[in-house]
Amino acid sequence: MLRAPRGTGDVLPSESRKWICLEKVLREISFKYNFEEIRTPVFEHTELFSRTVGESTDIVEKEMYTFEDKGGRSLTLRPEGTAPVARAFLEHSLGQGPLPQKLFYIGPMFRYEKPQAGRYREFHQYGAEILGSPSPYSDVEIIALAVDIAESLGLTGTKLVINSIGCPVCRERYRGDLIKYLSARSDAVCEDCRKRLSKNPLRVLDCKNVSCKAVTSGAPSMLDYLCEDCQKHWEGLRELLLRMGLSYEVDTSLVRGLDYYTKTVFELKWPPLGAQDAVAGGGRYDGLVEALGGKHTPGVGFAMGLERILLAVEKGEKPFREERALDFFVIALGQETRLDGGEKASATRDERIPAAQNAAPGADDDIFRRGFFLVREIRSLGLSCDFDPLRRSLKAQMKQADRLNARYVAILGEEELEKKMVSIRSMKEGWQKEIPLESVRDFIEKEVLGRGNQC
Ligand code: ATP
Numbered sequence: 071m072l073r074a075p076r077g078t079g080d081v082l083p084s085e086s087r088k089w090i091c092l093e094k095v096l097r098e099i100s101f102k103y104n105f106e107e108i109r110t111p112v113f114e115h116t117e118l119f120s121r122t123v124g125e126s127t128d129i130v131e132k133e134m135y136t137f138e139d140k141g142g143r144s145l146t147l148r149p150e151g152t153a154p155v156a157r158a159f160l161e162h163s164l165g166q167g168p169l170p171q172k173l174f175y176i177g178p179m180f181r182y183e184k185p186q187a188g189r190y191r192e193f194h195q196y197g198a199e200i201l202g203s204p205s206p207y208s209d210v211e212i213i214a215l216a217v218d219i220a221e222s223l224g225l226t227g228t229k230l231v232i233n234s235i236g237c238p239v240c241r242e243r244y245r246g247d248l249i250k251y252l253s254a255r256s257d258a259v260c261e262d263c264r265k266r267l268s269k270n271p272l273r274v275l276d277c278k279n280v281s282c283k284a285v286t287s288g289a290p291s292m293l294d295y296l297c298e299d300c301q302k303h304w305e306g307l308r309e310l311l312l313r314m315g316l317s318y319e320v321d322t323s324l325v326r327g328l329d330y331y332t333k334t335v336f337e338l339k340w341p342p343l344g345a346q347d348a349v350a351g352g353g354r355y356d357g358l359v360e361a362l363g364g365k366h367t368p369g370v371g372f373a374m375g376l377e378r379i380l381l382a383v384e385k386g387e388k389p390f391r392e393e394r395a396l397d398f399f400v401i402a403l404g405q406e407t408r409l410d411g412g413e414k415a416s417a418t419r420d421e422r423i424p425a426a427q428n429a430a431p432g433a434d435d436d437i438f439r440r441g442f443f444l445v446r447e448i449r450s451l452g453l454s455c456d457f458d459p460l461r462r463s464l465k466a467q468m469k470q471a472d473r474l475n476a477r478y479v480a481i482l483g484e485e486e487l488e489k490k491m492v493s494i495r496s497m498k499e500g501w502q503k504e505i506p507l508e509s510v511r512d513f514i515e516k517e518v519l520g521r522g523n524q525c
Pocket residue numbers: 150181183188189190191192193194195326327346348349350351352373374375376377378
């Protein structure tokens with residue numbers, strides 16, 4: 071049997087409602103903050119990522135799904151969303167519109183990683199970007215948005231960790247000193263770090279290896295090297311966070327995986343998640359748009375891993391109600407329905423599926439057709455409604471209605487049809503009423519409408 075590729079997964083119907091609810095919350099909060107949605111392609115020219123994410127990052131070095139298409143172009147399944155958003159911003163001259171542009175995205179990302187809990191090869195991110203504002207107010211707006219999302223989803227006790235990695239000017243001096251410090255201890259770091267030591271020493275700070283951590287705990291801190299502008303921004307950020315009641319911790323080893331970050335970097339953690347507890351990460355990227363050939367356009371943003379968020383929501387204070395609910399289930403009873411399918415099952419047929427119904431028109435068919443019209447009518451009122459096309463017995467259909475958590479069942483039998491009536495049963499309250507077919511619409515509008523099931 072063919073299975074889904076390693077590190078990927080299906081969202082089955084039993085899970086998909088959670089995704090729908092999560093996306094609804096994400097969109098609602100984004101609109102509240104006046105962000106607009108942007109959708110970019112799932113694949114881009116490889117160069118977009120190698121130029122912006124950085125040649126010596128984990129993503130570009132090891133994690134990209136890169137392939138050549140039939141025209142010989144090198145394409146890459148997007149591993150992250152910020153570079154594509156910046157590319158689209160430039161390509162469509164969004165910078166000529168009102169600034170800042172506030173954009174968000176929701177979609178799949180692809181990274182060739184070792185699959186484990188909370189780490190997949192195809193995963194989904196929500197991300198938000200503010201392009202065109204150098205103000206620390208925008209950093210705080212982005213951070214507040216991430217915290218707001220986590221809190222609305224019932225994740226109390228998130229931990230906000232911040233740091234500043236300066237700008238290319240002040241970072242250069244820091245980089246030199248960091249290389250000196252690390253080179254003197256190169257025997258004590260892991261092999262990967264020894265390799266990245268001179269190319270991208272900041273990444274050594276991010277290494278999870280215990281011996282590397284021991285070395286970097288005494289390393290010089292970027293915060294002691296910030297230039298005047300970066301220092302002002304850093305102080306502005308911290309003061310605003312405090313005033314907004316957003317408590318934070320400073321972690322000087324927080325550098326993030328991508329090259330294009332400047333000044334602020336942050337991570338939002340939710341400790342109960344365990345090993346992979348970062349639910350969102352982001353920061354400022356003042357050099358990104360320029361790196362793509364555009365005008366200097368400061369930006370700040372973050373991305374949130376939705377699989378991790380869903381794992382967290384399950385463990386949090388407001389797990390999504392998985393309950394599936396249907397407003398109506400229509401049961402049309404005819405001769406065949408009562409006989410439960412008629413024909414005997416053949417050896418290979420799925421026994422739960424009755425043999426194909428004889429389409430010969432007759433009284434039963436009238437009832438069934440009338441039932442089918444009723445389904446359409448109920449749906450046209452904005453209610454969810456279903457029926458059994460396999461025309462099983464009344465008992466089986468009642469069971470089905472129950473399984474679907476139907477609030478009401480409408481029953482149409484020969485007797486009802488003769489009297490031009492339909493029986494409506496409330497599954498929750500237990501009553502059953504006979505309603506004239508012609509006024510069933512009225513009845514539903516009065517009794518049921520406005521109380522439809524919503525996510
Ligand atoms: P990590 O340190 O966990 O590898 P990262 O720095 O690579 O994270 P970012 O590129 O900042 O992560 O992505 C933002 C968020 O996306 C992460 O905080 C995490 O929630 C999620 N994420 C990243 N990689 C994966 C993955 N392979 N599977 C699932 N979620 C992921």
